[in-house]
Amino acid sequence: xxxxxxxxxxHVTKQFNDETVVLxxxxxxxxxxxxxxxxxxxxxxxxxxxxxxxxxxxxxxxEIFFNGKKINQVPANKRxxxxxxxxxxxxPHLNVFENVAFGxxxxxxxxxxxxxxxxxxxxxxxxxxxxxxxxxxMSGGQRQRVAIARAIVNEPKIILLxxxxxxxxxxLRTQMQYELRELQRRLGITFIFVTHDQEEALAxxxxxxxxxxxxxxxxxxxIDIYDEPINRFVADFIGESNIIKGKMIEDFLVEIAGxxxxxxxxxxxxxxxxxxxxxxxxxxxxxxxxxxxxVTVISQLxxxxxxxxxxxxxxxxVWLVHTTKxxxxxxxxGLDFNPEDIHVMRFDESEEDFDRRIEQYTEDESLGK
Amino acid sequence: MGNKFMRxxxxxxxxxxVLLFVIAPIxxxxxxxxxDIHGNFSFINYERFFTPVYLKLTLSxxxxxxxxxxxxxxxxxxxxxxxxxxxxxRLWLLLIIVPSWVNLLLKAYAFIGIFGAYGAANNxxxxxxxxxxxxxxxxxxxxxxxxxxxxxxxxxPIFNALNSxxxxxxxxxxxxxxxxxxxxxxxxxxxxxxxxxxxxxxxxIPALSLFMxxxxxxxxxxxxxxxxxxxxxxxxxxxxxxSTIAVFLILIMxxxxxxxxxxxxxx
Amino acid sequence: MQGKASPAxxxxxxxxxxxxxxxxxxxxxYSFNSGGSMSGFEGFTLDWYRELLGDTRLLIIVLNTLxxxxxxxxxxTMIGTFGAIGIHALKRSKNSILGLxxxxxxxxxxxxGASFLILFTIAGIRLGFYSVLLSHxxxxxxxxxxxxxxxxxxMNPSLIDAAKxxxxxxxxxxxxxxxxxxxxxxFAGFFMALTYSLDDFAVTFFVxxxxxxxxxxxxxxxxxxxxxxxxxxxxxxxxxxxILLVGIYYVISQRSGLKLGGFRR
Numbered sequence: 069x070x071x072x073x074x075x076x077x078x079h080v081t082k083q084f085n086d087e088t089v090v091l092x093x094x095x096x097x098x099x100x101x102x103x104x105x106x107x108x109x110x111x112x113x114x115x116x117x118x119x120x121x122x123x124x125x126x127x128x129x130x131e132i133f134f135n136g137k138k139i140n141q142v143p144a145n146k147r148x149x150x151x152x153x154x155x156x157x158x159x160p161h162l163n164v165f166e167n168v169a170f171g172x173x174x175x176x177x178x179x180x181x182x183x184x185x186x187x188x189x190x191x192x193x194x195x196x197x198x199x200x201x202x203x204x205x206m207s208g209g210q211r212q213r214v215a216i217a218r219a220i221v222n223e224p225k226i227i228l229l230x231x232x233x234x235x236x237x238x239x240l241r242t243q244m245q246y247e248l249r250e251l252q253r254r255l256g257i258t259f260i261f262v263t264h265d266q267e268e269a270l271a272x273x274x275x276x277x278x279x280x281x282x283x284x285x286x287x288x289x290x291i292d293i294y295d296e297p298i299n300r301f302v303a304d305f306i307g308e309s310n311i312i313k314g315k316m317i318e319d320f321l322v323e324i325a326g327x328x329x330x331x332x333x334x335x336x337x338x339x340x341x342x343x344x345x346x347x348x349x350x351x352x353x354x355x356x357x358x359x360x361x362x363v364t365v366i367s368q369l370x371x372x373x374x375x376x377x378x379x380x381x382x383x384x385x386v387w388l389v390h391t392t393k394x395x396x397x398x399x400x401x402g403l404d405f406n407p408e409d410i411h412v413m414r415f416d417e418s419e420e421d422f423d424r425r426i427e428q429y430t431e432d433e434s435l436g437k
Numbered sequence: 438m439g440n441k442f443m444r445x446x447x448x449x450x451x452x453x454x455v456l457l458f459v460i461a462p463i464x465x466x467x468x469x470x471x472x473d474i475h476g477n478f479s480f481i482n483y484e485r486f487f488t489p490v491y492l493k494l495t496l497s498x499x500x501x502x503x504x505x506x507x508x509x510x511x512x513x514x515x516x517x518x519x520x521x522x523x524x525x526x527r528l529w530l531l532l533i534i535v536p537s538w539v540n541l542l543l544k545a546y547a548f549i550g551i552f553g554a555y556g557a558a559n560n561x562x563x564x565x566x567x568x569x570x571x572x573x574x575x576x577x578x579x580x581x582x583x584x585x586x587x588x589x590x591x592x593x594p595i596f597n598a599l600n601s602x603x604x605x606x607x608x609x610x611x612x613x614x615x616x617x618x619x620x621x622x623x624x625x626x627x628x629x630x631x632x633x634x635x636x637x638x639x640x641x642i643p644a645l646s647l648f649m650x651x652x653x654x655x656x657x658x659x660x661x662x663x664x665x666x667x668x669x670x671x672x673x674x675x676x677x678x679x680s681t682i683a684v685f686l687i688l689i690m691x692x693x694x695x696x697x698x699x700x701x702x703x704x
Numbered sequence: 705m706q707g708k709a710s711p712a713x714x715x716x717x718x719x720x721x722x723x724x725x726x727x728x729x730x731x732x733x734y735s736f737n738s739g740g741s742m743s744g745f746e747g748f749t750l751d752w753y754r755e756l757l758g759d760t761r762l763l764i765i766v767l768n769t770l771x772x773x774x775x776x777x778x779x780x781t782m783i784g785t786f787g788a789i790g791i792h793a794l795k796r797s798k799n800s801i802l803g804l805x806x807x808x809x810x811x812x813x814x815x816x817g818a819s820f821l822i823l824f825t826i827a828g829i830r831l832g833f834y835s836v837l838l839s840h841x842x843x844x845x846x847x848x849x850x851x852x853x854x855x856x857x858x859m860n861p862s863l864i865d866a867a868k869x870x871x872x873x874x875x876x877x878x879x880x881x882x883x884x885x886x887x888x889x890x891f892a893g894f895f896m897a898l899t900y901s902l903d904d905f906a907v908t909f910f911v912x913x914x915x916x917x918x919x920x921x922x923x924x925x926x927x928x929x930x931x932x933x934x935x936x937x938x939x940x941x942x943x944x945x946x947i948l949l950v951g952i953y954y955v956i957s958q959r960s961g962l963k964l965g966g967f968r969r
Contacts, residue, residue, distance in 0.1 A: 124608050144611040151612045157605035161627045170623075171613035222613065451787030451845070458842035459807050462819030469822055516720050519713045529717065531954065536724040538946050540903055542923040543939040547727035550734065550742030550931060557730060560743075585723070638810075646812030649905060653927055663814040670818050670910065680822070683815050694810060 072136075073097035074225060074258055075121060080130035082116050090116045092282040093130070098260065100225070103252045105261045107269040108279035109305070114262045117279075118228050121260065123147045135225075150219035151228040155235065156211045158203045164190070164214050165199040171222040189221035192251070209240050216251070226258045233268065245272055266306045270294065278302050286419055298422045299413055303345045310348060310387050314412070316340045319429065322412055325361060325383040333412035334429035343413045348376070348388040350409035353395065359402030363387060365395055379403065463687065469680035474673075482681035491665075495685070498661040502644035505583045506591075509640050510633065512584070513591035517632075520592070521599045530596060537589035545653045548582045549573065552654070574656035582654045583644060591636040598632025599625070634697040642690050662686050728943060735936035742931050752937035759934075762922070768833070769902065769918040776840035777897035783841070784848025784897075785890050789882065791849065792856040805846045816843060817910030824911060831913030839911050840901045847900060848893035855889035856882075888956060895953045 075098040082091040091113045098104055106114035119125045120132060123144030131138055139147065150171070158167050168189055172182045190196055193213035198206070206214065212232060219227050229248070233241045249272050252259045263269055269276050270290040278285045278293060278301075286298040297303035300311055315323040319334030324344055336342065352359070363379035366386070370376075374390045379401065381387065387403060395401065417425075473479045485491060516533070523529045536544070551557045552572040559569035572578050602625065610620040646663030657664075662682055669679030730742070735753070739746030756762065791801055808816060820842070824835045859882070867881045905920035912921060919942075926935050 122608075122612055124611065144608070145614045145616055149612075151609070153605050153609060155603070155605060157603065157609035159606060159609070159624060159628075170610070170615075174614045174619060218613070447786040448790030450783045451790060451849075454783060454787070454842065454845050455801070455804050457823070458820070458845075459804050462816075462823050463807075465822045465826065466815070466819045512720070516717065519717050522713065523717070531950075532721055533724065535947070535950055536728060538899060538903075538950055539728055540905075540920060540923070540939070540942055540946075542905055542920050542927065543731060543935070543942065544727055546923065546927045546935055546939070547731045549927065551727060551730055553743060553931070555741070555743035557743075585727070588720075588724070642810065643812055646814045648814060649909075649924060653924075663812060666814045666818055667910075670821060676822065679818060683818055686812065686815055690810065690812070690815075 072100065073133075074100040074135055075260075076133040076136075077117075077120075078131045078133070080120065080127045080132060082113075082120065082125065083128050090282055091120075091127075094282070094284055095130075096277065096284060096287065098226075098258060100258055101256050102274040103249065103259045103261065103272060105263060105269040105273040105276045106279060107263060107266060107276050107305075108285075109264055112279040113282040114264075114277075114279050115230060118151070118230055118260065118262050121226065122149055122151050122228055148225045149228060150222050150224040150226075151230065152212075152215045152219050152232045154230045154232065156215040156232075158211055158214055158218070160203055162203070163199070164195070164201050164203065164206070167203065167214055168218045168221050170218065185221055186217075189217040192220060192254075193217045208236055209244065212236065212244060216248075220251075220255060224257065226260060229259060229261045231262055231264070233263070234265075241268075248272065270306070278305065280305075284419070286422075296411055296426075297345060297413065298417060298419060299415075300343055303343075303411075303413065308348050308388060310346045310351075312344050312346075312385050312387075314342050314344045316342045316412060322410060324410075325381050325385055327360070329360065329410060330407045331410040331412060332408050333410070335425040336412070336414060340414065343415070345411040345413060346387075346405055346409055348390040349374075350405055351387060351389045351391075352404040353389065353391045353393050354402035354404050356400045356402060359404035361387075361403040363401055363403055365397050365399045365401065368395060368397060466680045466683045466687070469676050470684045472677040474675045474677060482678045485678060486681055486685065491682075494660055494665060495662065497659070498645055498663075501580065501583075501659060501661060502641050504580055505587065505644045506637050506641045508580065508584050509587050509591040510637065513588055513636060514595055514633070516588075517592045517595035517599055520596055526600070530593075533592055534589050537586075541586060542649070544586060545582060545650050548578065548585075548654055552578050573654065574658055576655070576659065579651065579655035579659050582650055583647065586650070587640045587644065590639045594632040594635035594639070595629060596632075598629035602628055638693060638697045641693060645689065646686060728939075731936045731939045732943065735933060735940045737933060737936075740933060742933075742936070752933045753940075756934055756937045756941075762934075762938075765917050765919055765922050768916065769920075772833075772837055772840055772918060773898050773901040776837055776844055776901045777894050779841045780844035780897045781848050781890060781894045784845045784893060785852050785886070787845065788849045788852035788856060788886075792853060805849050807846075808843050809846050809850070813904075813906030814910075817907040820907065821910045831911060832916040835911045835913070836908055836916060836918065839907050840904065843904070843907060844897035844900050847896045848890075851893035851896060852886055852889040855886040859885050891956050892953070895949065895956065899949060899953075 077094055077096050080091055080094045081089065083089045090111075094113070094117070106117055108114050116125070120127055123139070123142060123146075126140060132140055134142075134147070134149075159170065162170070165186055168186045169182050172185060177185075186199070187196065190198065193216050195210065195213050195217065198210065198214075203211065203214070215232070216227075232248075233244050236244060245268060248259070248261075261269075261272065273290055275287065276290055276293050277287045280301050286293055286302050288296075293302065294307055297306065297309075303309045303311055312324055316333075316336045316339065317323055317328055318338055319336070320331055321328055322331045322333070322342065322344060323329070331344075356362070361381050363381045366378050366380050368375055368377040371390075374392050375395060377389045377391065377395055379387045379389055381403075389403065414422075470482055471478055471480070473481045520526050520529050520533070553559070554569070554571075554573075556572075558572055563569050606624055606628070607620055610624045615623065645661060646666070647661055648663040648667040651657065651659045651661055651664045662685070666679045666682050666686070669675045669682070734742045734745070736748050736750070737745050738749035738751065787805075791798060791805070794801060816839075820835075820839050821831075824831060824838075829835050829838070863881055863885070864877055867877045872880060903920065904918075905924060908918050909921050909924065912918070917925075919938075923935055923938070926932055
């Protein structure tokens with residue numbers, strides 16, 4: 069059973085005055101109580117989606133629903149949504165307490181109730197005792213927590229986070245990733261998180277929306293998106309990958325580097341040109357003459373956990389390989405991989421077609437067995 | 438050591454300036470305030486300052502300066518706010534600033550013509566059916582011209598404060614449930630208060646000490662502290678009394694700077 | 705603070721700008737009036753300009769004003785620039801020196817004028833060209849300092865280390881690194897000093913003697929005698945000159961990224 073959707077976009081388009089289209093006919097649904105991530109390069113439209121949900125901007129076309137009600141014209145201050153801003157946007161003239169209490173004071177809540185709620189919110193983010201500090205006295209990580217407390221204290225249905233970790237250093241960022249995920253579980257409300265960092269997205273999300281050029285390229289769980297990227301953009305943007313041109317001879321048989329290989333994909337036209345993805349960690353190093361491909365090592369780097377090597381096959385394709393075996397430039401080797409490590413992508417396939425095709429041939433497969 | 442010496446050498450003219458033209462003049466004004474018109478040491482000037490004539494003068498000078506500052510602020514804040522909303526705001530700002538570069542005397546002189554018996558202002562009043570009246574040498578013309586002259590100086594610091602406001606803060610306030618007016622009251626105004634203070638400072642202090650406009654536009658109807666100083670120094674030659682008023686003006690100046698928070702002008 | 709201006713907002717702004725410019729164009733308009741007063745335009749004439757250009761006394765005053773402005777700006781810029789470099793290097797006493805620096809900027813003109821009058825009288829300097837020049841240098845120095853200091857502050861200290869590392873002497877560090885870097889600030893300071901001087905009335909009024917006058921003082925005495933369209937003609941010329949100065953200053957400030965519009969008194 070699916071939960072009822074809390075946010076729904078129907079054919080939403082957003083263009084600004086100068087006619088640049090930042091969102092192009094986007095439709096999706098967001099369910100209550102999950103951690104969502106909008107992932108994409110800068111200018112892909114992810115922040116625009118966030119600002120549309122927050123109510124800072126209105127869509128040019130299409131409809132936005134909140135719990136089934138259309139909210140296109142509802143202003144930001146009347147929505148049950150709160151935002152954690154990229155640079156935190158804490159009020160510099162107010163101290164920590166007053167920043168967190170800002171929304172409650174506007175609701176004209178009683179003084180004692182405000183004090184209670186503020187201290188509860190601050191203890192939620194481990195900032196008890198910092199009530200009367202000035203914002204200028206707080207470190208980056210602490211400001212981050214104040215911004216979160218200021219959002220959750222209003223008990224919104226959704227919290228929007230606009231690249232909130234981008235200003236933090238690597239170590240703090242990793243720690244905050246755990247804390248945010250944990251916070252979302254404890255609060256049980258929907259988090260919509262915007263980032264351009266694919267590792268962050270993979271680590272934190274229940275569900276990821278990959279965006280590019282104003283369109284959602286693919287949505288799904290981190291594992292789905294990593295294992296079965298829909299197109300070259302997604303495969304390239306998420307994780308490291310070898311993307312090689314190939315030809316789909318027939319279902320479950322693909323031609324790579326001039327040789328046929330058994331794979332697990334199907335539902336395409338015979339002899340259709342395709343692209344295949346093999347992740348560098350799925351390639352195994354074998355002695356020369358063994359394995360499925362013969363290659364020569366052209367460069368290598370030591371990366372700590374593994375060696376990263378670039379190898380060229382007989383057709384001239386370059387393969388990125390992660391291996392723990394010690395190899396040297398100029399070595400002639402064999403590369404091996406399993407049929408299920410090959411992921412085949414069609415050119416210009418929409419997400420619906422992709423889903424339908426996968427459903428189709430996996431059904432065929434199970435019927436055939 | 439050599440470094441320090443070098444620094445001192447090229448700072449010498451500047452330090453001489455500080456001594457001769459900043460510190461010495463203030464001390465001289467203080468010194469002269471203790472001499473009566475015949476050159477004898479006395480406290481007579483201070484006694485005279487606390488007589489009703491001078492106290493009334495100080496009070497009315499304050500009242501006019503307050504009025505001028507307040508009206509300037511009322512006009513300047515919305516203007517600055519709207520300037521930040523325009524597309525080419527730097528250009529608009531330049532348009533506002535340029536008149537302040539036109540010689541002050543010429544602007545005051547223009548109003549002698551405009552507010553004159555047959556000037557444009559009276560023509561306008563005639564045309565809308567109110568009928569012409571005496572405008573020049575009234576409180577109204579004095580306040581109007583002074584506000585006219587000071588407006589750009591009030592707009593500039595407020596504009597700079599508004600312009601450096603982080604737009605995300607307005608989104609944040611909106612996001613937390615604040616309406617437009619609440620956002621203005623609780624976020625925009627408090628955060629631009631420094632600009633307002635600077636603006637008030639650069640208008641109030643000169644407004645206390647004007648003398649040229651009072652003579653040309655108000656026809657000596659309005660006497661400010663500045664007019665009184667000019668009168669004593671250049672007309673009655675009573676430098677002692679003039680210096681005494683100057684001492685109080687300096688004290689008031691420091692008080693206002695202290696009240697509005699010390700800030701570099703033009704910064 | 706981004707957003708779109710509503711029509712009402714535009715009308716408000718236009719009104720403010722109209723009020724700010726109306727008096728100036730009023731002056732310019734009547735400078736072509738053959739009628740002789742600032743009411744009732746009788747006919748177009750250039751007589752006032754012709755008479756103005758034939759008035760040698762006034763031309764000498766214009767010349768005086770320009771000489772005072774250029775000389776005072778030049779001296780103030782030199783003293784102020786070196787002062788700013790000195791202040792920049794200070795540690796402990798920086799704030800008190802900056803406070804003293806600001807006194808003449810914040811002080812009302814009347815006080816500056818009156819106190820300088822006392823100073824020159826005591827020092828035995830005759831009131832005239834030199835007293836006016838000295839006063840103008842004095843009140844222009846702090847604004848030059850305020851224009852140069854931000855440029856020094858934004859200069860990366862490693863630039864100086866880098867120059868020294870590459871073998872530059874102290875003199876070379878100054879002429880090849882510091883000076884070129886702060887040049888925009890120096891120019892801005894020079895122009896501010898120039899316009900301060902050209903525009904000053906009150907201080908000059910106090911410290912000038914019988915034989916010496918500047919334009920502002922002259923306009924004041926003319927205006928006290930009532931309306932004379934010579935002043936209108938003069939104001940047209942000065943307005944055009946101001947526009948030229950603003951243009952130059954704008955270009956400089958755009959290039960150097962300085963904030964527009966230092967304060968005038």
